[in-house]
Amino acid sequence: MNTWVYVDHFKGNALPSSWEAIGVGKSLGQVTALVFGSSVETLATTAFEHGADEVLLAEDASLEDYRAEAFATTLENLASKQMPDLLLFPTTTRGRELAAMAAIDLKTGVMVDVTALEVVGDKVTITRPIYGGKLLTRETCSSKPLIITLRGRAFPKPMQQAGRSGKLTRVAAATGDFPTRVEGYTTSGSGVSLADAGMIVSGGRGVSNNPAFTPPPGLDEKQVEVWRGQQGFVLVRDLASALGAAVGASRAAVDAGYIPYVHQVGQTGKVVSPDVYIAVGISGAIQHLAGMRTSKVIVAINKDPEAPIFRLARFGVVGDLFQIIPALTTALKKKMGK
Amino acid sequence: MKIVVCVKQVPDSTAKVVVEQGRIIWGDAPLVINPWDEYAMEAALQQREALSGTVTAVTIGDESARETLRRALAMGADDAILISDPGLVNLDTQATAQVLAAVIRKIGAVDMAFFGRQAIDGDAGLVPAQTARLLGWPALTLASVIKVEGGSVHVERGIEEGRQIVTAKLPAVFSMTKDFGEPRYPSFMGIRKASRVEIPAWSLAGVGIAAPVSVITWPEIINPPSREITCEYITGSNPDEIAEALAAKILAEKVL
Ligand SMILES: Cc1cc2nc3c(=O)[nH]c(=O)nc-3n(C[C@H](O)[C@H](O)[C@H](O)COP(=O)(O)OP(=O)(O)OC[C@H]3O[C@@H](n4cnc5c(N)ncnc54)[C@H](O)[C@@H]3O)c2cc1C
Ligand SMILES: Nc1ncnc2c1ncn2[C@@H]1O[C@H](COP(=O)(O)O)[C@@H](O)[C@H]1O
Numbered sequence: 169m170n171t172w173v174y175v176d177h178f179k180g181n182a183l184p185s186s187w188e189a190i191g192v193g194k195s196l197g198q199v200t201a202l203v204f205g206s207s208v209e210t211l212a213t214t215a216f217e218h219g220a221d222e223v224l225l226a227e228d229a230s231l232e233d234y235r236a237e238a239f240a241t242t243l244e245n246l247a248s249k250q251m252p253d254l255l256l257f258p259t260t261t262r263g264r265e266l267a268a269m270a271a272i273d274l275k276t277g278v279m280v281d282v283t284a285l286e287v288v289g290d291k292v293t294i295t296r297p298i299y300g301g302k303l304l305t306r307e308t309c310s311s312k313p314l315i316i317t318l319r320g321r322a323f324p325k326p327m328q329q330a331g332r333s334g335k336l337t338r339v340a341a342a343t344g345d346f347p348t349r350v351e352g353y354t355t356s357g358s359g360v361s362l363a364d365a366g367m368i369v370s371g372g373r374g375v376s377n378n379p380a381f382t383p384p385p386g387l388d389e390k391q392v393e394v395w396r397g398q399q400g401f402v403l404v405r406d407l408a409s410a411l412g413a414a415v416g417a418s419r420a421a422v423d424a425g426y427i428p429y430v431h432q433v434g435q436t437g438k439v440v441s442p443d444v445y446i447a448v449g450i451s452g453a454i455q456h457l458a459g460m461r462t463s464k465v466i467v468a469i470n471k472d473p474e475a476p477i478f479r480l481a482r483f484g485v486v487g488d489l490f491q492i493i494p495a496l497t498t499a500l501k502k503k504m505g506k
Numbered sequence: 507m508k509i510v511v512c513v514k515q516v517p518d519s520t521a522k523v524v525v526e527q528g529r530i531i532w533g534d535a536p537l538v539i540n541p542w543d544e545y546a547m548e549a550a551l552q553q554r555e556a557l558s559g560t561v562t563a564v565t566i567g568d569e570s571a572r573e574t575l576r577r578a579l580a581m582g583a584d585d586a587i588l589i590s591d592p593g594l595v596n597l598d599t600q601a602t603a604q605v606l607a608a609v610i611r612k613i614g615a616v617d618m619a620f621f622g623r624q625a626i627d628g629d630a631g632l633v634p635a636q637t638a639r640l641l642g643w644p645a646l647t648l649a650s651v652i653k654v655e656g657g658s659v660h661v662e663r664g665i666e667e668g669r670q671i672v673t674a675k676l677p678a679v680f681s682m683t684k685d686f687g688e689p690r691y692p693s694f695m696g697i698r699k700a701s702r703v704e705i706p707a708w709s710l711a712g713v714g715i716a717a718p719v720s721v722i723t724w725p726e727i728i729n730p731p732s733r734e735i736t737c738e739y740i741t742g743s744n745p746d747e748i749a750e751a752l753a754a755k756i757l758a759e760k761v762l
Contacts, residue, residue, distance in 0.1 A: 361667075443760065483752065484739050
């Protein structure tokens, strides 16, 4: 099978699920990686090192920033000339959107957020979670090319082989008047991206619940609540940084203003699948579980032994997070020789 | 400003959804408006408040989907259209987008089309960009801030790295995320008004298109393998002892 893999990146930093997609493509045959941007030749090198046989490199000032229309049209121009059998995208915000548009341009469908795929001859059947992971569906597509987006961390990342190389082909960016203009970015500065994180420490409403903290004077009731929550998240962040983990949150914590929405895990937040997910002061509502139930190992710290989170947890501590978390951070630092 | 909001009817997010004899069932949980589409409604209503104009809610569904349109009306939509036809079952996202694009064209002179980020049943998140592509309009997806000035629009879009700030020209397609702001609750007056609004139903012939062809099929839907997990509770005589034992367990799992 001749597979194209879209390499998703932000200012030249690839999202690791792009390499996972190359790994999947390699298991099916020849892989051509698509690298679109401006000054992104090093990404082509990295794509080769992760297994790409060929790279189609579209480098142009007009591709400096991701814009759906310019990127989708560049892709359409290439695919309509040399149609691949399969187009793979990582299920990132950009990857999902480009896959959606490519399906319209190439008159086919998208199988989205796929967690497993089975190939018999040229028949591909995928598996993906629906209803927030409450069910799994198996899907096939009757038209060509096949377009699939792969859920991050559902497939292994191939080993990077330094110095491995392949055929680099420069291709043209789409010309035309794409009316969307990128004015700039505000970056969250939140460190490790949740979807790619191998470990996540998440805090819930419980982190605000420490009567021993004395808020600064002059705050109203609402501000005191936010202040308490933020103090709680200091403990969550300390634990996360000791482990090199990303920081997540429940919706209750986000809605109460303890931490920005980008950190929210769950049905109306991010779907994550780390090796280890540590839930601190989170009850485990079904909408929260929708975002993290596929984590390999779930650790729950909650003072309520009846909290539903314990039903998914591999390890649990029934206790006061304000006692356990600082002690855990210290113990981990010591064990890890920090 | 002529505004369309596409809303879908889905089982409530707290429903226990399972497969029995190949069919998806959700017990007696109610069907509700897709929660993300409430954000789309909120965004649309705010635009109408700022710029004046009308908000039309549209859904593709069966007769029962009228309830979802009533919810949109109760929130404040001016009118609603049900798109219903025997040819519209088991649609994949590109087929859905074809119908919605045709409906938006048919309504005519639409400036803004709002969508939810994704439908919580199929979890696809594809229809907004697909509809935009079919219409040839900018896809301003995952929007959290929208400001219209003259014929152009300023949007902040959520991306993995934070927010991307873009400007584009109307007409355009928008999909909404949660950090736009909480959707309003229908008022008592709104609910009363909604119950009196006549909701027209358009068939495919009424929209003026042939039945779209779905290319994705789902021959099998299954319950996920149950995770047989017994929680190992870590105990100890004091927090340090518990932390020590838990740290060892975590490090044993950590892929270094
Ligand atoms: C349409 C819809 C979508 C939703 N989407 C999401 C979503 O994406 N993500 C999400 O998370 N939620 C979502 N929710 C909300 C969800 O239903 C819950 O309300 C939310 O997850 C609860 O957050 P929580 O566990 O932090 O708070 P709570 O349920 O209040 O739990 C707090 C926990 O902290 C524990 N605790 C308190 N103090 C301590 C202490 N000192 N030490 C240890 N433990 C302590 C308590 O025992 C309790 O279990 C959604 C809801 C709806 C209706
Ligand atoms: N049957 C439908 N009728 C109206 N709008 C829909 C329908 N299906 C999807 N949409 C819209 O498209 C968005 C994304 O849906 P999806 O791509 O299916 O996850 C939803 O939030 C709705 O705004």
